[in-house]
Amino acid sequence: MGAAMTDAAPRPVAQYTVAVRALCEFTAKAGDLDLRFTPSPTAQEGIAGHGVVTSRRDDDYQREIALTGDFGPLHVRGRADGYDPKRNQLEEIKTFRGELERMPGNHRALHWAQLKVYGHLLCAARALPSLRLALVYYDIGSQKETHLVEEHSAAALQAYFEEQCGRFLAWAEAELAHRAARDEQLQALRFPHADFRPGQRELAEAMYKASTRSCALLAQAPTGIGKSIGSLFPMLKAAAAHGHDKIFFLAAKTSGRRMALDAVENIKEGAPLLPLRTLELAARNTACEHPDKSCHGESCTLAKGFYDRLPAARAAAVQQPMLDRAGVRAVALAHDVCPYYLQSELVRWADVIVGDYNYYFDVTAMLYSLTVMNDWRIAILADEAHNMVSRARKMYSAELEHGGLRLLRKTAPAAIKKALDRVHRQWSALEKEQMAEHGGEYRAYEALPEKLVNALQTAATEIGDYMAENPAWFDADVLDFYFAVLHFARLAENFGEHSVFDVTISTGGKNHGGGTRADSVLCLRNIVPAPFLQPRFAAARTTALFSATLSPWNYYSDTLGMPADTAWVDVASPFQAAQLTVHIAGHISTRYQHRDRSLAPIAQLMGEQYGRQPGNYLAFFSSFDYLDKAADLFQREHPHVTVWRQPRRMGEAEREAFLARFTETGQGIGFAVLGGAFGEGIDLPGARLIGAFIATLGLPQLNPVNERIRERMQAIFGAGYDYTYLYPGLQKVVQAAGRVIRTTSDTGTVYLIDDRFARPEIRALLPAWWHVPG
Numbered sequence: 001m002g003a004a005m006t007d008a009a010p011r012p013v014a015q016y017t018v019a020v021r022a023l024c025e026f027t028a029k030a031g032d033l034d035l036r037f038t039p040s041p042t043a044q045e046g047i048a049g050h051g052v053v054t055s056r057r058d059d060d061y062q063r064e065i066a067l068t069g070d071f072g073p074l075h076v077r078g079r080a081d082g083y084d085p086k087r088n089q090l091e092e093i094k095t096f097r098g099e100l101e102r103m104p105g106n107h108r109a110l111h112w113a114q115l116k117v118y119g120h121l122l123c124a125a126r127a128l129p130s131l132r133l134a135l136v137y138y139d140i141g142s143q144k145e146t147h148l149v150e151e152h153s154a155a156a157l158q159a160y161f162e163e164q165c166g167r168f169l170a171w172a173e174a175e176l177a178h179r180a181a182r183d184e185q186l187q188a189l190r191f192p193h194a195d196f197r198p199g200q201r202e203l204a205e206a207m208y209k210a211s212t213r214s215c216a217l218l219a220q221a222p223t224g225i226g227k228s229i230g231s232l233f234p235m236l237k238a239a240a241a242h243g244h245d246k247i248f249f250l251a252a253k254t255s256g257r258r259m260a261l262d263a264v265e266n267i268k269e270g271a272p273l274l275p276l277r278t279l280e281l282a283a284r285n286t287a288c289e290h291p292d293k294s295c296h297g298e299s300c301t302l303a304k305g306f307y308d309r310l311p312a313a314r315a316a317a318v319q320q321p322m323l324d325r326a327g328v329r330a331v332a333l334a335h336d337v338c339p340y341y342l343q344s345e346l347v348r349w350a351d352v353i354v355g356d357y358n359y360y361f362d363v364t365a366m367l368y369s370l371t372v373m374n375d376w377r378i379a380i381l382a383d384e385a386h387n388m389v390s391r392a393r394k395m396y397s398a399e400l401e402h403g404g405l406r407l408l409r410k411t412a413p414a415a416i417k418k419a420l421d422r423v424h425r426q427w428s429a430l431e432k433e434q435m436a437e438h439g440g441e442y443r444a445y446e447a448l449p450e451k452l453v454n455a456l457q458t459a460a461t462e463i464g465d466y467m468a469e470n471p472a473w474f475d476a477d478v479l480d481f482y483f484a485v486l487h488f489a490r491l492a493e494n495f496g497e498h499s500v501f502d503v504t505i506s507t508g509g510k511n512h513g514g515g516t517r518a519d520s521v522l523c524l525r526n527i528v529p530a531p532f533l534q535p536r537f538a539a540a541r542t543t544a545l546f547s548a549t550l551s552p553w554n555y556y557s558d559t560l561g562m563p564a565d566t567a568w569v570d571v572a573s574p575f576q577a578a579q580l581t582v583h584i585a586g587h588i589s590t591r592y593q594h595r596d597r598s599l600a601p602i603a604q605l606m607g608e609q610y611g612r613q614p615g616n617y618l619a620f621f622s623s624f625d626y627l628d629k630a631a632d633l634f635q636r637e638h639p640h641v642t643v644w645r646q647p648r649r650m651g652e653a654e655r656e657a658f659l660a661r662f663t664e665t666g667q668g669i670g671f672a673v674l675g676g677a678f679g680e681g682i683d684l685p686g687a688r689l690i691g692a693f694i695a696t697l698g699l700p701q702l703n704p705v706n707e708r709i710r711e712r713m714q715a716i717f718g719a720g721y722d723y724t725y726l727y728p729g730l731q732k733v734v735q736a737a738g739r740v741i742r743t744t745s746d747t748g749t750v751y752l753i754d755d756r757f758a759r760p761e762i763r764a765l766l767p768a769w770w771h772v773p774g
Contacts, residue, residue: 015070016172019374020078020117022348027167028113031106032297033306033341041095041140044493049095049138053145054082067121071165074172080118081136089132089149090119097140098468106307111135113164116152120161123154130154141465175349178275178318182351185274186240191233192270198574198744199225203546204234206569211238211379211542216563218385218553219546221571222767223738227546228256228383229263232352235379235544236267236276239351244541245376248367249354252387255681260354260383261324268321279346280324281355287325287340289333295341302338310345313337318349348374357388361536362395363490368536377541384681385545386731389559392529396499398488400456400522402427408481413473415466419459426452431505431518442704444502452522453492460485491524497716498528500708525705527712530561537563548738549731551765558717577771580741584772585753590696595626598695602753603634606669606693609749610641615690616662620674620736622696624648630695631671642668646676662688674698680735685742691749692740697756698729730765 041049054063061084068077081093092115096103115133123131135148196204203221210217211234221227228249235247249260257280264278285291290300297304313335320327323346325339332339347353347370360367360380371378382388405427409420430452434443463482467473495501505520526532537543550556553568588601606619621627627645635643644661647654655677661670664687672678674696700706706724714720733752740748752772756762763772 015073015075016176017075017077017375018168018172020067020076020114020121022374023076023164023168024110024113024117026171027164028110029106029307029310030109031104031305031307033295033303033338034104034106034297035295035303041097044490045140046095049140050081050093052143053091053093053136053138056145057082057084058086060085065122067118067125069121069124069161071162072169073176074165074169076117076121076161076165078114078118078121080122083122087132088128088130089134090115090122091134091136092118093136093138095138095140097464098471100137100139100146102468102471108135116157116160117164119152120154120157123157128154131157141461141468178277181275183240185271185276186236189233189237189240189267189271189274192229192266196230197225199571200230202569202571203227203230206567206571207231207544208234208238210544210567211235211242211244213565213567214242214541216537216540216542216566217544217546217569218550218556218562218566219544219569219571220550220553221546221548221569222573222575222769223548224742224744225571225574228259229266231381231383231544231546232260232263233267235381236352238379238542242541243377244379246350247352247379247381248360249352249381249383250357250360251354251383252357252391253384253681256383257354257356260381261322264352264354265322276352277318277320277350278322278324278352278354279328279343279350281343281347281353281359282325282328282340283356284340287329287343289329289339295338300338302332302336306337306341309335309337310342313342314345314349317342317346323350357382357391358395361388361392361533363487363532365536368539371539378539380540380543382543382545384547385556386547386549386735388545389529389556389728392533392560393526396491396526396529396532398484398491398524400484400488401519402431402521403519404477404481408477411475412478413466413470416459416463416478419455419462423452423455423459426455427520427522430503431520434503434505435518440704441505442502444500444704444708448492448495448501453489456485457489460489488522488524491526494531495524496531497712498531499524499526500712501525502705502708527709528559528561528716530559532561534561534563537561549734552727555719555723555727559723573767573769574744575741575769577769579744579747580770581749582770582772583749583751584757585751586755586758588695588753588755590622590626590754592702596629598753599630599633602630602693602695603637605751605753606634607638607641609691609693609751610638610669613690613749614667616666616684616688617669617691617693618678618689618736618739619669619671619693620679620695621671622674622698624673626695627671627673634669644668644670646670646672646678650677659684664688669693674736675732678739679732680738682739683742684739685746689740689748691751692737693751693753694733694736695753696729696733697754697762698732699725700728726762727765730762734767 054061061082063082065080065083067080068075080090082091092111094111112135115135119131119133122128130151130153133150133152137146199221203219206217206219232249238244239247251257251260261280268274268276289302293300295303313331316335317323317331320331328343329339332342344366359365405420405424409417409424412420430449460482463478502523502525503520505518507518557566585605588598590598621630631643631645644658646658658670659682661668662684674694675698710720710724713723717723737750740750766772
């Protein structure tokens with residue numbers, strides 16, 4: 001693969017394909033943005049509601065009818081909910097809760113638009129002269145149907161279809177022109193530097209080959225080779241050659257997203273004619289202009305008339321070279337629309353989208369939903385992918401606290417108090433049984449407590465119904481509990497060996513009789529995210545996960561559920577063993593029971609190294625308690641050495657201040673917790689950091705939760721200890737050590753402080769380019 005990375009010509013784009021829903025959202029949405037809470041059915045309830053409605057129809061009722069049609073270069077496709085041939089009636093089924101009259105008028109207009117487009121497509125496909133159209137609104141609570149029926153001739157429906165397509169056509173033709181110009185420039189795109197860095201070419205080639213094979217890739221590539229641009233450049237080339245609609249660059253931290261945006265800018269500097277639309281997705285709490293206002297036209301001026309002003313804002317936005325957070329905000333405010341929801345609309349028209357993992361991999365991920373709905377051909381780049389296991393586990397876990405429910409029962413309206421009382425009784429019974437029969441604070445259960453789960457589901461339904469009937473009523477605590485229960489219930493429906501249900505009980509509160517009261521936390525704890533992530537990998541044409549620490553590859557492949565044909569590449573390091581002096585302090589044990597004894601020899605070791613080579617160092621410990629004890633002793637014994645510490649709670653300003661101490665001319669030791677803010681994702685090249693002391697193997701704490709995870713990992717993969725403790729721990733160690741050598745001209749020293757580092761099985765997991773003395 002040369003720097004130009006040439007390939008065969010891209011597939012011709014003869015048509016612009018658009019889903020019925022996307023077409024109508026573009027042409028028929030009008031009025032205010034209105035996000036006042038309405039307890040709409042969950043996805044499962046919606047699917048079940050559709051099933052109930054269609055089960056009430058005759059045997060010859062036709063369900064899920066695939067329909068397509070063309071208008072010039074537009075190819076429109078979708079699935080109509082159902083058709084009754086006896087009545088010649090096409091139905092669009094919508095589920096809801098509460099009073100139908102409260103549904104905003106622009107929602108109803110959108111539903112009619114979709115149904116009319118489906119009506120034309122059906123008439124054209126079956127040569128029908130006319131058709132009855134029925135909007136069927138199904139109330140999840142009462143299980144009643146409301147039918148809104150209109151009769152239309154085939155000619156009238158055709159005229160409506162052509163009107164909608166005509167309104168979209170100019171945009172579609174512009175999009176086709178943009179895509180053609182984009183791909184033409186991408187075919188000619190050259191690497192923005194004179195040549196690749198060492199290791200960067202190997203990474204880029206592996207990325208491109210994975211796209212060619214339409215397979216997933218796990219890429220372990222050392223820090224400092226330019227992974228962001230080394231992965232984005234080949235995927236941009238592949239976009240033209242392999243027909244990618246979009247590239248999603250996903251990262252765990254803000255720094256990773258910033259590097260992706262910088263890489264795009266770097267690439268475009270070398271290709272000034274490249275019309276590449278890059279969009280950064282910002283979190284709602286950072287993008288909202290008026291956090292003190294509600295998201296509807298009566299409260300926020302940026303929500304009022306949002307859809308009326310959206311076309312002009314959208315047209316202006318796609319002309320911008322970079323739609324990072326600042327760029328989106330500037331366009332939004334110039335057109336008096338909400339920046340956060342403008343960025344959501346712009347996802348459809350962007351080529352490269354940069355955001356957090358959760359935008360694609362979470363339970364209700366926007367990018368995944370849009371990919372499936374629009375049948376996009378996408379490529380995913382997941383940076384710092386060693387974080388994916390822990391992040392995905394959190395996405396597919398849920399917790400509920402009994403203490404919060406107790407407080408809620410005191411203030412909740414009478415109409416929902418009975419449902420909350422029912423949950424409380426079942427929850428208390430579970431606590432009582434656990435304390436009586438097991439006598440422990442923690443217990444993992446083989447199955448979910450059916451009565452408690454049913455009570456939670458009933459409570460969610462009744463809270464939803466109450467809020468639908470009383471839209472003016474609002475209680476933030478009830479709403480938080482409602483959403484937590486919905487998430488818990490959604491995961492409960494998919495409970496299996498990939499997750500554990502456990503209850504942790506604490507005592508100390510007082511009940512009404514003056515005795516000790518038990519409080520507890522219910523946790524549906526995901527251990528193996530694979531079953532949840534597999535559909536997301538399957539929806540992508542190619543997915544590349546890359547990091548400096550993705551070894552052993554089978555740990556990540558197994559736990560994340562990577563496809564069977566996933567490729568693996570271990571990019572050779574551009575660094576030389578002579579750049580990094582690695583010492584193993586094998587005479588020290590940092591095991592919990594030995595920590596107090598380890599403090600003096602650690603302080604001595606650090607003092608001696610600093611005396612030999614003064615400069616900036618990082619010292620990593622397994623906990624804040626261990627850190628404080630070590631720093632206190634070191635300061636007493638070496639008062640001439642400047643010391644600064646990572647505090648237990650740290651804001652962005654404190655984080656920046658901590659890093660600012662590491663200057664080119666500075667000297668001192670920063671004490672930090674392994675796995676925290678400074679163990680990865682920071683760049684301190686040259687003299688800003690010349691060494692690190694790592695006084696731990698990074699192993700997760702030995703506790704009942706982790707032991708349960710170990711048991712489950714053993715049962716599923718046959719590698720319980722390694723998958724639970726060893727691999728996650730050493731990944732943190734290698735990441736922390738990786739802060740020392742950032743460029744091919746850096747030199748430094750790392751001390752691995754624990755006798756276990758001398759073991760062969762541990763040394764085998766350290767980077768191959770390190771020279772670790774025997």
